[in-house]
Amino acid sequence: MIPPDHPRYRQLVVRERLARCAREGIVALEGLTAHGRAEAFDYLIGEKSTATAREAARVAAALLLLARHPVLSVNGNTAALAAAECARLQEVTGCGIEVNLFHRSEERVRRITRILEDVGASVLAGTPERLIPLQHDRALCLPGGIGSADLVLVPLEDGDRCEALRAMGRTVVTIDLNPLSRTARMATLTVVDELTRALPLITEAYRGMTRTEAEALVRGFDNHYLLQAAIAEIVRELSRALD
Amino acid sequence: MIPPDHPRYRQLVVRERLARCAREGIVALEGLTAHGRAEAFDYLIGEKSTATAREAARVAAALLLLARHPVLSVNGNTAALAAAECARLQEVTGCGIEVNLFHRSEERVRRITRILEDVGASVLAGTPERLIPLQHDRALCLPGGIGSADLVLVPLEDGDRCEALRAMGRTVVTIDLNPLSRTARMATLTVVDELTRALPLITEAYRGMTRTEAEALVRGFDNHYLLQAAIAEIVRELSRALD
Numbered sequence: 001m002i003p004p005d006h007p008r009y010r011q012l013v014v015r016e017r018l019a020r021c022a023r024e025g026i027v028a029l030e031g032l033t034a035h036g037r038a039e040a041f042d043y044l045i046g047e048k049s050t051a052t053a054r055e056a057a058r059v060a061a062a063l064l065l066l067a068r069h070p071v072l073s074v075n076g077n078t079a080a081l082a083a084a085e086c087a088r089l090q091e092v093t094g095c096g097i098e099v100n101l102f103h104r105s106e107e108r109v110r111r112i113t114r115i116l117e118d119v120g121a122s123v124l125a126g127t128p129e130r131l132i133p134l135q136h137d138r139a140l141c142l143p144g145g146i147g148s149a150d151l152v153l154v155p156l157e158d159g160d161r162c163e164a165l166r167a168m169g170r171t172v173v174t175i176d177l178n179p180l181s182r183t184a185r186m187a188t189l190t191v192v193d194e195l196t197r198a199l200p201l202i203t204e205a206y207r208g209m210t211r212t213e214a215e216a217l218v219r220g221f222d223n224h225y226l227l228q229a230a231i232a233e234i235v236r237e238l239s240r241a242l243d
Numbered sequence: 244m245i246p247p248d249h250p251r252y253r254q255l256v257v258r259e260r261l262a263r264c265a266r267e268g269i270v271a272l273e274g275l276t277a278h279g280r281a282e283a284f285d286y287l288i289g290e291k292s293t294a295t296a297r298e299a300a301r302v303a304a305a306l307l308l309l310a311r312h313p314v315l316s317v318n319g320n321t322a323a324l325a326a327a328e329c330a331r332l333q334e335v336t337g338c339g340i341e342v343n344l345f346h347r348s349e350e351r352v353r354r355i356t357r358i359l360e361d362v363g364a365s366v367l368a369g370t371p372e373r374l375i376p377l378q379h380d381r382a383l384c385l386p387g388g389i390g391s392a393d394l395v396l397v398p399l400e401d402g403d404r405c406e407a408l409r410a411m412g413r414t415v416v417t418i419d420l421n422p423l424s425r426t427a428r429m430a431t432l433t434v435v436d437e438l439t440r441a442l443p444l445i446t447e448a449y450r451g452m453t454r455t456e457a458e459a460l461v462r463g464f465d466n467h468y469l470l471q472a473a474i475a476e477i478v479r480e481l482s483r484a485l486d
Contacts, residue, residue: 015273015276018272018276019272019273019276022272022275023272029261029262029265029266029272029275030258030262032265032272032275032276032279033258033261033262033275033276033278033279033282034279035276035279036275036276036277036278036279036280036281036282036283037279037280037282037283037286038279038283039276039279039280039283040279040280040281040282040283040284040421041283043280043421043423044287178283178286180286180481180484228484228485228486231481231484231485232485234481235478235481235482235485238423238474238477238478238481239478241423241471241474242471242474242475242478243471
């Protein structure tokens with residue numbers, strides 16, 4: 001239905017996929033709004049991985065490489081947008097994958113698990129427990145998954161959980177297009193990039209990295225500096241639209 | 244359910260209302276994504292009407308005052324977010340109100356009409372015809388409404404229709420939070436502001452305005468300049484986040 005020569009073809013296809021996933025109950029209605037916010041910020045960075053995003057992705061790979069028990073937390077939007085990229089990250093890094101939802105139901109968990117398994121991912125299963133001090137259902141996680149992870153990679157995170165995980169001493173790596181968001185500022189490391197671009201960048205950086213390189217990257221990074229650089233990139237991009 | 248002391252209380256309430264309207268078929272699923280984009284841009288202007296937005300709202304009022312047959316085009320998002328503000332604008336300016344939808348069905352038109360009428364608006368009715376050269380259903384409009392309007396006020400517009408209406412010689416006034424969008428650039432006048440703030444600004448400006456003042460405002464405005472000023476405001480807001 002969408003003509004392939006439409007100037008925003010890819011974006012429209014992705015929107016349609018998300019709307020379909022919402023109708024099927026995989027993506028929450030609130031997830032569609034969240035995707036819109038991400039689209040706007042992606043527009044502002046020129047819809048490409050910036051130099052800062054590439055640098056942050058290398059640090060993310062280093063943190064993953066040095067983690068004892070890293071777990072990727074997947075919600076409806078992440079599965080709808082980037083299931084294959086999640087599976088590939090797991091294949092290369094060996095990280096655990098756990099489904100964690102704000103609007104949780106066993107049916108949604110099952111559907112999202114199926115999407116991930118269909119592209120070859122291995123998804124942690126078991127009985128979730130209320131292991132994170134939060135009022136809502138994102139508190140629920142698996143004792144052998146996020147519950148015992150030293151590093152949680154949470155694309156498209158909400159600020160509350162990010163803060164709670166940090167307070168529990170966890171390393172939180174997030175992928176968030178808004179460098180001003182509470183999540184971005186609370187995380188140990190924020191990759192300011194679009195999910196289907198960021199996950200492969202992390203995977204590829206991991207593949208070529210030695211432990212020594214990883215240790216140097218982890219010693220040297222400063223998330224505040226990376227966020228400032230990401231904001232400066234948006235300012236530069238916007239300024240180009242000024243006469 | 245949302246605690247009133249939540250830092251983003253108003254935003255969360257609005258999101259819930261839109262999600263409810265989407266479940267009821269009033270808001271299209273694509274409309275939720277569009278709302279997310281608007282939220283992001285609103286965040287970037289500090290969630291308040293900027294000086295440029297206030298200036299543009301005054302010009303919008305002037306264009307309305309001088310129009311022979313102005314019509315406000317309402318879609319699902321506009322009705323869900325700002326039905327009362329639309330009714331108030333009509334009460335003060337006497338503009339026509341027509342429901343115009345991308346994802347059109349008679350049931351949706353009926354529901355949106357009801358929302359508008361419930362807050363006192365008078366909604367144009369009749370048999371729509373394909374009067375705008377577009378492939379999709381936004382081509383459909385009423386001969387006595389948008390079909391013969393000299394000015395169309397289209398909040399939350401899509402770029403295609405804006406371009407088509409301009410090519411037909413119509414004055415197009417849009418309310419769009421993204422000053423870089425095709426709609427923003429194609430319109431006769433763009434108010435870069437959030438809908439529930441922009442509509443009352445236009446209404447209030449109209450109330451106090453004389454014909455002479457309106458003529459001076461319409462002679463003097465430059466949409467390109469206003470958009471550049473809106474971009475500069477975002478750049479300034481973002482730069483404040485830089486150390």
